[in-house]
Amino acid sequence: MDRSSRATVVFRAGTLLIAIALAFGLISYMSSLTVSGYHGDQCFHNYGYYYCDNVDVAPVGTYTVLSSWNPASPQQMYFLNMSSTPVGAKVYLLNTNQTAFNVWIANRSGLPLANVSFNYGPQKLAWFSDYVASHRQEVAGQYDVSGTSVVVKYFVPDVEPLMAVLTNGNTQSSLNLTYFATNIAVMINPSLGFRAAGYLAASGAVLAVLGAVLKRRGAGRSGGSPTSSSTSP
Amino acid sequence: MSQQGGPKKRRGSAFTELLSIFLHLDHRLPVLEASAFLFFSGVLLFSSVSNGDASSAFSYMAGPGGLSLTSLILVVLILKNLASGWGNDFEKGTMQTFLTYPLSRGKVFLARLVSSLLVPLGLLTLAQFSAVFLIAPSFAQAHFGSLLLGFLASLTAPLLIAALVVLAVLWAKSGGVPFAVGLVAYFMILIFSAFLFSMGSSGGYYYLVWAVFFINPIYAFSSYFNNQAWFGYYHLVPTYAQAVGLLAANLLLSLVLLAVGALLFVKRTEA
16 A cells, blocks of 8 residues: 555544544433423423323423433433333433422332432432442342332343332322333433543544645655656666 | 565555555545444434343344344445446446456455445444443443344345345446345335235244245344244244354355355456
8 A cells, every 4th residue: 555545544544533423422412411391292302302102101280301310320321111111211200299209229029128218309310310320230130010109110231120119108199200211222421422532533633634644745745856756667 | 566575465555555446436535434423323322222131132233123224324335335336337447447456356356345345344333332332331241142143133134235236236237227226125125024024924924934034034033032923823933043044044145145246257258
C-alpha cells in the first residue's frame, strides 16, 4: 500500500470512529433524557415514541412521570412489565395522590427481605432503584410474586430476574400506583456512554487529522519535488 | 511500485492496492460512516433483552424473524456494493483494468468480496457485540454461545441473498436487475418464511416447516427455545443439535454459492 492509501485508511478509520462516537453520544443523550409528560389515553411519550401498550392500571388524572434511572449504578436497571411475556423495558412509576408507600423486596415465600418506606418523589424512587442495584448480587434469583396487589419485576441483565412488591403497607386497596413499560429496552448508562463517545471521538479526531496531514504531506512531497520521481528507471 | 520485494511481495502489494481501490469505490466517505452510525444506533435502540436466559440472548441478536433495522441496512449496503459496484465494473469495463493487476482472477474476486461483503459484516459484528458487552457484560459472557448463534442466524438471509446476487451479477454483467431482485428476494424470504411457517406448523406439515427452518434458521431456534408446537405437533420442534445443523447447512449453502460465483469468475474468458 502506498503512502497516499495509508493516509486515506488512517483518515477513514478516524471518521469511522467519529461516526460510532456520534451514535454512542446520541443514544447516551436519549438515555439521559428526563421523561416527563403524559399524553392521551393509556399512552405516553418517550424518546420520540408513543407507547400505548403494557398498561396495567388505567391512569386517572394528572401524573408525574418518575424516571427510574439510577446514575450511580454501574448497570442499567431494567424494569419489566407484568405481562406474561415481559420484554426488557423501563417502567415509569406514576403516582396520583399517594404521599408515601412502602417497598418490599420479597422472596418466593412472600417474606420481605427489604422494607423501605419513603415519601413519594423522584429522588426516593431513584433511591429505591439504587437499593436494588446495590443489593442485586445478594438478592439475585430469589424472588417471585408474593400475591400482593402490585408487583414489579426487575431485571438486571447480569444477574437473575428480580421481583419487588410495591404496596402502601396494610391498605393495599388504596394504593394507586400504576406503571408503564416501554418496549425501548436497551438503553445505555449515559455516563458510560458519554465517556465511550468521548474517547471514540477524541481518538477518531486524532486519526482523521493525522490522516489528513499525512495525505497533504504526501501530496506536497510528490507534487513539490519533481526530481524525486524522475529518478526511477 | 517498488520492484525490490520480489514477485511474492509484489503480489501482496497488488492485492492490498486493489483492495484499497475497491474499498474506496464501495465505501465512499459518508457511506461507511453512515452505516456505522446506523448499525450502532440501531443495535442500541432497538435490541432488547427480555429475561436474561439463552433464549433472550438468541432473540437479542436474531430479532423477530431476522427483520431488524440493522439487518435491513446490512442487506442494502451489501446489495449496493455487490450489485451496483460489481455491475458498474462490468458495464463500464473497469473490471478489465482490475484484471491487469498481477493477480489471479481468484484474488481479484476475493478482494472484491472482502470489500463488498466482509467489511460491512465486520462492522455489524463490531456493533452488535460491542453493544451487548457494553450494556450487559455478564449476560454477554454467560450466553456468548447463544448470542453468536443468534448473530449467525440473523446473517443467513443476507448472506444467501449476497451469494445469489453475486451469481446474478456475473450472469447478467450488470447491477440494476440483480439489486432489485436481491432486495425483493430478501423480503420474500422473510415474509414467506413467516407465512409458510404458520401454515406448516398449524397443519402439521413436517417438510414444509423444516424447509422454512432451513431457509430461515431463526424459526428453528425460536421453535426450539419456545418449544413451539402449534396444535400439539411436537414432532415439528427441532432439537438444539438439529437447529445448529440447519444453521450450519444454510451458511454452507451460501458459501457454496459464493464458491460457484468465484469459479464462474475465474473460468470465464472475457471480463
